[in-house]
Amino acid sequence: GEDVEQSLFLSVREGDSSVINCTYTDSSSTYLYWYKQEPGAGLQLLTYIFSNMDMKQDQRLTVLLNKKDKHLSLRIADTQTGDSAIYFCALVGGGSYIPTFGRGTSLIVHP
């Protein structure tokens, strides 16, 4: 099955950019998602990218996909304290319609 790896923690200063990384094993992944989860809440879809794209920008969010290295990243510009949360990457593909989630990266934004 698909393996999805994320670093567990990232700490940034307010106003800086945050980059959250995700690596995966299945090169046939077709849809790649980023979700945000605040404490005690469900997952909120932030953005997604199709496997035939290299980049997608949505306001402060930039998604980069390197299919050769099987690497997905989420860049948050001008990070705010309200961005503190756990960020999950999730992938669909390999003949399955069910997304496989990473373990999540806990983003801590300090003043």
Next chain:
Amino acid sequence: EAEVAQSPRYKITEKSQAVAFWCDPISGHATLYWYRQILGQGPELLVQFQDESVVDDSQLPKDRFSAERLKGVDSTLKIQPAELGDSAMYLCASSSGTGGYEQYFGPGTRLTVT
């Protein structure tokens, strides 16, 4: 804005007791998912419904877990009997289709088994 509703938000139960969780998906969404999220991990699918039919329940521990979506709208997930290892967040999600369709998640039910 339409949302996925779940209840209860929190549930504490003793082991060997029965528990049930309810989910009401976004109106018109044919596909409904139940996930379990253990603390510190990503969600893992338990069961997927397309309308009232189960599409995938391969990861559902069927000796103690059951799920139904009788009229193809809201859904109930039941655990009987609950075990200590069932303590987790139970998330419901819905989408208008399968495959790459966006999934919208409810707030979840936090289950603690004592």
